[in-house]
Amino acid sequence: MLTIVIVEKEPFTLLGIKTALEQTLDIKINDEATYGEIGFQLVEQNKPNFVLVDLFLPDMSGLEFTRSIKKKTDSQVVILTNQTDEEVVNSAFSYGADSYMLKTTDIEVVQLAIKRAYFNEFLLDPKLTKRFLSTLYQKKYNKTISKDQKDNDPPNEKQIQILRLLAEGLSYEDIAEKMFIALSTVKTHVSVLYSKWNVKNRAEAIKKGSMLGYLDYASVVNEAFQGEEMEKIKSGI
Template identity: 25%
Template structure:
């Protein structure tokens, strides 16, 4: 995807009316192109392989193949697409498995249109996007054992965290900061402890909540 190329989308939802509404919304807005639609997770994985979209808008609860299983399959297969969950539900049983499976973001279907557009742009850039309700739920649910130590992050830890928020891999972070991958992992371990979290998604969510990441 180049700067002037439209962001390509695959819309996944079992309700035709929802798919039509989303397609119409994005096709009427500049900077987006809807490649296709899918009615369930299995169809989404198949179409994503052939179409290679930038972003997949993924519902979670669908007969014939749910969203979490599809996200897991896309992640396992090394799909380039970023998955932005767009669902009616924000319960722990939906939110956490989707994030853990590899979703880049999680929005509720009642999100304002401009928020949805901004979320898709952010997801395309590899940034984590979480609705406020989901972010607070995720942060409380995935905290590591014990209370966070509330120690300030070092300048280097902030650099690593900012790159993590962009979806950068450990190898790419090491190359960009001219350090070894082992050092990157050490920085991650330290910042996880300081933030009181256990993984990358939770670190990013907590950092946004605390204003560490803008």
Template identity: 30%
Template sequence: MIFITIAEDHIALSDGLKVFLEQDTDIEVLGTAQNGKDMLELLEYLKPQVVLTDINMPDMNGVELCKAIKSKYDIKVIALSMFDNSGAINEMVQAGADGYILKISPLTELKKAIVEVVAGNNYYDSAIDMNLINENSEQQPEKKLSRSETDILKLIAQGKTSAEIAKERQTAVSTVAKHRKNMIHKLSLAGKNELYKYALQRYSHYSN
């Protein structure tokens, strides 16, 4: 028997996944949560072999959840997401995810992933070109950015203004403006509009 929990903020999808997976008599869904924070609380007393997680969730997203799980438990993590861009996939891979499945793929693909990761293998959606993903990962220009700049880039992807970013990070607007200017220079971009487009391309899974 394979025991699973699901972190997904859309209840209808979570319920649908549970019904589909439990058609297989070898799979049981122990519980569901609508965000990463609630899932971590579930894991304190549930002992699944696999956690299926969306990436874009409130309170704690799938990347943060995956990192937290891998730091504390011997549990497999499979990302189940709409995002097939290299930024989203690489972030989950670097967080320690054992698999990555697109929501638009047949659910039979998800079952294959579950079986493979439980067997100790990694499994990525057949629609994903992992050679391209790995190549992009090695050449990511974000490696030039500081941790603060990367965090701000993610907030820019959410469409937040410098004032909103400054308030969230409890810093001065001038400091955020300086980080923006530095990022434009480091990434060889033409200006703030290109920075926003770049942020969306790399971190669209952080947008609301």
């Protein structure tokens, strides 16, 4: 027989939960309270297997109540609340909650959460699991889309011109002089281009540029990068 103390601030909600759980043959309600301090005293007195607790109690935070229960007793804590905020859910588990259920969920799921907790298994309300997974997928999808958009964002005319001069083996100073622009401007364009294509050096940028059709990499390798200049490209200078 699994024993439970219910700590719920709303008397009618408490009565509903108690009535529903009492119909379960292997669950016994030891006691109930509408205040956290009284609830904690009942837990220490009855030493139940489980404590069903709301997060918003009149005299204390349900999170602090949960932490105290986990520190000072062996009871498992099942949160039963209306709070669906992801940060609140994460906080509840970090404070020691063993399961997290919504009051709107079916009582059978609450019973399952209680039994899962008995075997040291965490259970998150299925409604929240579905929502959180959807949010996680959407974040991952948006990140992928953002990366694809970044990769597909073409370089501007100056960046292409600088890329071709880099492929000819010119230094930043030579490029600045040839294009009649400041050295810092050349470096900025190169930095933006590297970031846009996710490359680390001149050689990778040239290879990427050839793949995208902005220059003839084979021709560059065969004609422009002979001897010392080729070694500079390979080393990423």
